[in-house]
Amino acid sequence: xxxxxxxxxxxxxxxxYRERLEARLGKSREMMRVVLNKAKSDPKRxxxxxGTNEKMIRAAYQMQEEGIAQPILIGNTKTILxxxxxxxxxxxxxxxxxxxxxxxxxxxxxxxxxxxxGITESEASELIRRDSNYFASIMxxxxxxxxxxxxxxxxxxxxLRPPLxxxxxxxxxNYAAGVYMMTFKNRVVxxxxxxxxxxxxxxxxxxxxxHTAKLARRFNIEPxxxxxxxxxxxxxxxxxxxxxxxxxxxxxxDPEVDFPVDGEMQADTALVEDILEGTYxxxxxDDPANVLIFPNLEAGNIGYKLLQRLGGAEAIGPMxxxxxxxxxxxxxxxxxxxxxxxxxxxxxxAQEE
Ligand code: ACO
Numbered sequence: 259x260x261x262x263x264x265x266x267x268x269x270x271x272x273x274x275y276r277e278r279l280e281a282r283l284g285k286s287r288e289m290m291r292v293v294l295n296k297a298k299s300d301p302k303r304x305x306x307x308x309g310t311n312e313k314m315i316r317a318a319y320q321m322q323e324e325g326i327a328q329p330i331l332i333g334n335t336k337t338i339l340x341x342x343x344x345x346x347x348x349x350x351x352x353x354x355x356x357x358x359x360x361x362x363x364x365x366x367x368x369x370x371x372x373x374x375x376g377i378t379e380s381e382a383s384e385l386i387r388r389d390s391n392y393f394a395s396i397m398x399x400x401x402x403x404x405x406x407x408x409x410x411x412x413x414x415x416x417x418l419r420p421p422l423x424x425x426x427x428x429x430x431x432n433y434a435a436g437v438y439m440m441t442f443k444n445r446v447v448x449x450x451x452x453x454x455x456x457x458x459x460x461x462x463x464x465x466x467x468x469h470t471a472k473l474a475r476r477f478n479i480e481p482x483x484x485x486x487x488x489x490x491x492x493x494x495x496x497x498x499x500x501x502x503x504x505x506x507x508x509x510x511x512d513p514e515v516d517f518p519v520d521g522e523m524q525a526d527t528a529l530v531e532d533i534l535e536g537t538y539x540x541x542x543x544d545d546p547a548n549v550l551i552f553p554n555l556e557a558g559n560i561g562y563k564l565l566q567r568l569g570g571a572e573a574i575g576p577m578x579x580x581x582x583x584x585x586x587x588x589x590x591x592x593x594x595x596x597x598x599x600x601x602x603x604x605x606x607x608a609q610e611e
Contacts, residue, residue, distance in 0.1 A: 485521030
């Protein structure tokens with residue numbers, strides 16, 4: 259009996275130790291560790307459209323060294339190798355050079371996909387040689403890579419349009435959306451849509467909610483969704499407040515939806531337990547929401563940036579949901595750490611394909 263209680267005590271100590279460590283490192287490290295470990299268990303091929311970019315090369319090195327992904331750098335071979343050497347990175351990267359002349363079938367495929375969308379055969383050939391976002395998109399579409407990352411060097415829409423045109427949405431999706439996972443010391447929230455749909459209607463809001471809830475589960479988080487507004491359950495009635503309210507109706511009547519969802523509600527209602535349990539105790543949410551769906555792109559994009567810069571949250575994203583294959587478009591100026599984190603989530607996504 260003494261042995262058992264000793265062992266039990268030891269286990270307890272270990273658990274306590276882990277909890278304390280977790281509390282110190284915060285939720286973000288814990289979340290990313292789950293994802294990085296999962297990625298390492300089966301590292302997939304990730305096409306990096308901006309292969310000659312120094313941050314991308316550094317990120318590729320780290321992914322390869324740590325076994326998080328098998329990076330494919332897209333761009334001029336000599337340039338990439340020279341930059342890797344200048345950066346002092348001792349590795350043998352996988353490179354795909356669109357001007358190598360062995361990629362005619364990529365141009366053929368792009369032409370096949372887009373010939374009725376106004377692209378001629380010679381334009382397809384030009385795009386494959388000159389716009390690595392098209393090259394990477396076709397690479398993923400044809401299955402030569404499992405996932406794609408881009409966006410460091412151009413405005414967001416320019417990185418997003420080629421994969422939307424070539425890879426497209428998943429079978430069960432009509433709309434892609436950008437999700438940020440915001441991690442605080444003891445809390446995680448998923449914010450959407452932060453990057454794609456300017457003015458989503460109720461159906462789009464409902465779809466975004468489902469994609470985001472699914473993404474939360476990838477991170478082992480049970481989703482509780484709130485559709486945000488400046489109105490609480492009909493306290494203000496107009497076209498703007500009706501949209502999230504109608505989206506909630508669609509979701510609550512959807513047999514596929516197996517998580518609590520409610521709204522429209524103000525952000526503090528969604529996040530403060532006392533308000534949910536007090537004034538709005540009829541709400542479907544008993545605990546604060548961790549999936550926050552914004553009514554439009556202005557609110558979503560501004561909201562997550564305020565959380566990041568003033569709220570001290572660590573932001574992981576934007577993770578594109580609803581796509582047929584894992585494609586992520588980074589923000590200009592993202593750091594190596596952001597690239598590696600996003601690559602890891604793409605790998606985990608690809609593992610489930
Ligand atoms: N979901 C899925 N597919 C879409 C979506 C969507 N939300 N929107 C457009 N598409 C598809 C279209 O169906 C079309 O496909 P098709 O050519 O096969 O028919 C293709 O994408 C291109 O559509 P266009 O109409 O040519 O492109 P559009 O000009 O509408 O651009 C875009 C789409 C880029 C998503 C646009 O809506 C946009 O610019 N959104 C805002 C992006 C932005 O500025 N975000 C904020 C900053 S990002 C940041 O802070 C990180």
